[in-house]
Amino acid sequence: MKKGKYYILLIILLAASSCEFLGMESESKMDNTENLVARVGNTFLYKTDISDLTDPSMSAEDSAKITERFIDNWIKKELFVREASSNSKIDQTEIQRKVEAYRYTLISYEYQKLMVEQQLNREVSEEEIKQYYSDNIDNFQLRQNILRGRYLKILQAAQKKADVRRWMKSDRPEDLESLKSYGFQFASDFSLQDSTWINFDDLTKNSPFSTIENKIQFLRRNRYVEESDSLYLYLFRIHEFKLSEQVSPLEYVKEDIKNIIINKRKVEIAKSLENKVYERAKKNEDYEIYK
Known part of the structure; x- marks a missing residue:
């Protein structure tokens, strides 16, 4: 309906x-x-x-x-x-029938929701997530290009640009901390969590990189690149990337898998509740079928 x-x-x-x-x-x-x-x-x-x-x-x-x-x-x-x-x-008879049917649906839904919330275990272990990912890996093909990397947008007139370039290219933890501190203070836009997978289009929107026609070629050919316009300098470092239609990394879909597992538990609880109600009524002879 x-x-x-x-x-x-x-x-x-x-x-x-x-x-x-x-x-x-x-x-x-x-x-x-x-x-x-x-x-x-x-x-x-x-x-x-x-x-x-x-x-x-x-x-x-x-x-x-x-x-x-x-x-x-x-x-x-x-x-x-x-x-x-x-x-x-x-x-009016048809209206009443529909009202009763809808009332049944509302009451059943609210009761089911109440019971599910009382019984639901929302804790999902890493092992469960890995197992589900392994069993259903064909369902986790990427629909977009993703990457792990660093992105920084600063004013052309910004200070310490030489240091910023050095920090962007460095793998030293202390340089990354310096870069993050600089980003928080002076950057117009930045993403420096290079251990996290992110959608390429989301990361580069409102930058010259968003207009790249062949994004696959761009990702394959570049590890560090800069672009600029009249106001800003855009610095981009790519650590790792995955292309659309490749299998998604586990880390990128971990939250999705967790939600899938929790929703499956909800369905199982609802089915179990329905069966228990039916079996209890059958045992107590609370219903009868006339033939």
């Missing part, structure tokens, strides 16, 4: 339940007319229904506008549902 249909059914469900509830509640509240805010037919809106719309930090004017807008929308909704309900061409 599409989202729009769910929304319509939800309105009908809420309208049906509110009519029944307010019908009972109106008997106890009708005497207290001071609590009434609005009425459409025999359906009432009370002050308690709108008490949480505003908070003390709001101005009186803002609170009044929000409350007025809510009341106006409530009246329009109730009038529309009332009009629709009185239309003889609408199959």
Whole structure:
């Protein structure tokens, strides 16, 4: 069922339940007319229904506008549902069937979600991740070029450019720390976590490297490269790269695999819950099939 249909059914469900509830509640509240805010037919809106719309930090004017807008929308909704309900061409039996079906779906979903959250183990070991990666390696083909490297964008007028170039090309830990310190203070844009895989397009957007036509050739031929424009100098060092359609490194898809494993656990818990409910009902003879 599409989202729009769910929304319509939800309105009908809420309208049906509110009519029944307010019908009972109106008997106890009708005497207290001071609590009434609005009425459409025999359906009432009370002050308690709108008490949480505003908070003390709001101005009186803002609170009044929000409350007025809510009341106006409530009246329009109730009038529309009332009009629709009185239309003889609408199959009320079919509407009720859909309402019950949607109610069943909502209750089942909320209960299932509650049980899953109570039982779900979100801890995923490195061994589980590696095993899933190994078992499903064909599913982890890259859809983009990725790399490990360093990228720095600084003003043409920036100081210590010679030092920056030396730090960019160096593998010494102390030089990398100097480069990071410089980047935080003076760079317009930078990425210096060269142990982390990153999408080539994400790394180089808003730079001259983003307009390279043959990116595969660029990655294969360059390890260190500079580009410039009227304002900025762009420094780019490539440690390692993987091309689109090659197998993704484990580190690049680790979080994806973790989420996949957790979602599989959710499905297993939901199925187990459904089976347990069925088996318990079968044992207790809570249902019967007539032939």
